[in-house]
Amino acid sequence: MIIKTENLSKIYDERTMPVKALDGINLEFGEGEFTAIVGPSGSGKTTFLNMVGGLDKPSGGTITINGTNITGMPESKLIDFRLHNIGFVFQAYNLLPVLTAKENISFVMLLQKTDPKLMDARAMELLRQVGLEDKANVRPSKLSGGQQQRVAVARALASKPRFILADEPTANLDTASAFNLLDIMARLNKEENITLIFSTHDQRVIERARRVITLVDGRVASDERPGSKN
Amino acid sequence: MLKIAWRNIWRNPRRSLVMIAAITIGLWAGLFVSGLMIGMMHIRFVTSIEQHVSHIQIHHPEFLIDNNLVHAITDWETLREQLQTNSNVKAFTGRAISNGMLSTATQTQGITIMAIDPASEAKTTGLDKNILEGNYLEAGTKNQVLIGRSLAEKLKLHIGSRMVVTFQNTEGDLVSSAFRVGGIFQTANLVLDEKNIYILQSCLAGYTGRQNLVNEVAVLLNDPELVNSESEALQAIFPGLTVRTWADLSPELAYIQDMGKQMLIMIMAIILLALAFGLVNTMLMSVHERVYELGMLMAIGMNRRKVFLMITLETTFLTFVGTFTGMALGYISTLMLGRRGLDLAPVGGDAMLQYGYPSVVYPMLEPIFFIQLTFLVVIMVFASAIFPTIKALKLKPAVAVRND
Numbered sequence: 001m002i003i004k005t006e007n008l009s010k011i012y013d014e015r016t017m018p019v020k021a022l023d024g025i026n027l028e029f030g031e032g033e034f035t036a037i038v039g040p041s042g043s044g045k046t047t048f049l050n051m052v053g054g055l056d057k058p059s060g061g062t063i064t065i066n067g068t069n070i071t072g073m074p075e076s077k078l079i080d081f082r083l084h085n086i087g088f089v090f091q092a093y094n095l096l097p098v099l100t101a102k103e104n105i106s107f108v109m110l111l112q113k114t115d116p117k118l119m120d121a122r123a124m125e126l127l128r129q130v131g132l133e134d135k136a137n138v139r140p141s142k143l144s145g146g147q148q149q150r151v152a153v154a155r156a157l158a159s160k161p162r163f164i165l166a167d168e169p170t171a172n173l174d175t176a177s178a179f180n181l182l183d184i185m186a187r188l189n190k191e192e193n194i195t196l197i198f199s200t201h202d203q204r205v206i207e208r209a210r211r212v213i214t215l216v217d218g219r220v221a222s223d224e225r226p227g228s229k230n
Numbered sequence: 231m232l233k234i235a236w237r238n239i240w241r242n243p244r245r246s247l248v249m250i251a252a253i254t255i256g257l258w259a260g261l262f263v264s265g266l267m268i269g270m271m272h273i274r275f276v277t278s279i280e281q282h283v284s285h286i287q288i289h290h291p292e293f294l295i296d297n298n299l300v301h302a303i304t305d306w307e308t309l310r311e312q313l314q315t316n317s318n319v320k321a322f323t324g325r326a327i328s329n330g331m332l333s334t335a336t337q338t339q340g341i342t343i344m345a346i347d348p349a350s351e352a353k354t355t356g357l358d359k360n361i362l363e364g365n366y367l368e369a370g371t372k373n374q375v376l377i378g379r380s381l382a383e384k385l386k387l388h389i390g391s392r393m394v395v396t397f398q399n400t401e402g403d404l405v406s407s408a409f410r411v412g413g414i415f416q417t418a419n420l421v422l423d424e425k426n427i428y429i430l431q432s433c434l435a436g437y438t439g440r441q442n443l444v445n446e447v448a449v450l451l452n453d454p455e456l457v458n459s460e461s462e463a464l465q466a467i468f469p470g471l472t473v474r475t476w477a478d479l480s481p482e483l484a485y486i487q488d489m490g491k492q493m494l495i496m497i498m499a500i501i502l503l504a505l506a507f508g509l510v511n512t513m514l515m516s517v518h519e520r521v522y523e524l525g526m527l528m529a530i531g532m533n534r535r536k537v538f539l540m541i542t543l544e545t546t547f548l549t550f551v552g553t554f555t556g557m558a559l560g561y562i563s564t565l566m567l568g569r570r571g572l573d574l575a576p577v578g579g580d581a582m583l584q585y586g587y588p589s590v591v592y593p594m595l596e597p598i599f600f601i602q603l604t605f606l607v608v609i610m611v612f613a614s615a616i617f618p619t620i621k622a623l624k625l626k627p628a629v630a631v632r633n634d
Binding site: 111156 | 233234237238240241522523526527528529530531532533534536626627628
């Protein structure tokens with residue numbers, strides 16, 4: 001078990017007009033799980049991901065990652081923790097437009113102070129894994145949406161995280177690109193045993209996931225493990 | 231980080247080029263004006279020294295009180311020998327000085343009569359090179375006078391004009407004599423030109439009965455840095471005389487130099503302050519456009535120190551491209567005009583000469599000025615980077631990554 005939330009809650013605008021985005025979430029995620037968190041808009045999917053990713057502080061409860069309670073961790077330590085333990089894939093790719101595909105991937109390793117001699121090789125390896133080794137020296141503006149998202153996945157893997165959080169990663173992709181991305185992520189999940197947690201509306205993702213958690217009004221409405229779809 | 235910062239400033243090339251151009255032009259203009267002002271102050275200083283004050287002046291102490299011709303330097307021959315054998319002395323001249331009146335048919339003017347040895351005066355002050363019309367004084371000529379252009383214009387005199395000069399001789403008697411204008415000169419100080427007239431010492435001797443009457447000795451040194459040590463040495467050798475340096479004689483010269491340099495730094499600081507506002511605005515816009523990106527960077531693990539470093543590097547690159555270009559242009563333009571000179575006569579006319587400034591100015595900038603300017607630019611960079619960086623550091627990753 002690498003992620004555990006206990007009685008996790010988040011209230012926005014507590015003083016003026018409190019909105020309870022999460023209400024007593026108790027969940028555990030094991031190594032190698034492929035989980036889709038689904039629910040209507042405003043159900044708390046993104047908020048949950050932000051909490052687990054250490055991007056936002058909970059109003060109550062605890063979050064434990066790899067045995068470390070990150071709930072009260074200071075900001076500076078949290079940034080370092082994210083760098084070494086968590087990979088992110090955002091809806092809008094979020095690649096640095098001034099860097100090439102390879103440089104975007106290397107950038108994370110640069111933040112980790114990886115040996116420069118190893119950075120290049122690993123970046124190329126990751127690009128190979130996502131099928132974009134021929135686009136190494138191309139800037140994001142010259143890549144399609146699907147290609148950019150694949151580079152984003154490679155970048156998320158660059159820091160050798162324990163788990164990857166993906167917030168609606170297929171939302172801006174066409175069908176072919178979305179399937180392509182899901183194939184890659186499913187393969188990486190299987191081969192590298194990386195835990196994947198997706199927040200999604202996308203049925204294509206849900207069908208691939210081995211665990212589907214439904215949030216409604218900030219609470220866990222269901223937590224199912226349908227048969228493996230891979 | 232260097233690569234990212236450098237590439238980031240070219241994401242919006244037009245905006246960056248506008249900012250760089252503003253810095254370049256601001257610094258170029260500031261440096262050029264500064265060079266011009268320093269050149270003006272320098273040439274004023276040099277011409278004042280070379281044409282009027284010299285590095286050292288020696289007087290009988292009583293002469294400094296009442297300017298009376300009778301207070302002459304009694305051991306002038308010894309002093310002359312001392313100065314002739316001193317290798318640090320470039321040139322020197324002895325003058326007899328008396329206040330008097332100059333009268334024409336229609337006007338009268340108070341003047342200072344400078345009775346000179348033309349050869350040594352020419353070597354010390356270059357008076358012979360300042361003759362506009364007529365001739366310089368020559369030994370043997372009788373009752374010839376050199377007057378300044380401003381005086382000639384005022385009294386409507388020209389070459390050959392007659393005038394009567396009245397002064398008090400060493401006996402205390404008033405003496406009048408007729409003179410002709412032999413030459414008209416102009417120095418860099420029209421005020422003194424209107425006041426001083428030059429005659430031969432031998433001519434004055436005819437009225438005083440005293441050859442080699444000298445009230446004032448002006449000394450020009452080979453190395454201006456030795457002025458204090460030479461002055462002290464001469465004072466020690468001739469304790470009965472008053473030896474003064476140019477700083478004693480014209481303290482405003484030193485004051486103008488020092489104050490001028492301080493003011494130039496202030497002018498550059500003001501220019502940089504104005505540019506800093508533009509820089510802050512540019513960087514704020516850049517941060518505002520990249521809220522999403524900055525949120526993502528912090529999400530994936532870029533700590534606040536690196537965010538600060540990135541924005542500061544961007545500000546630095548933007549500033550220093552403009553700074554180096556502006557400095558280079560300022561240096562080149564100052565160097566070129568410093569050799570050729572810039573004639574401000576069409577603009578200022580005689581106005582500059584009224585204040586002792588020659589009309590041809592040679593802009594100049596000392597290397598220390600560039601060092602001081604670089605230091606000011608560094609301060610500007612950090613000051614400009616603070617506000618945009620604070621804005622970036624206040625971003626919450628969770629909010630920023632949704633800001634698309």
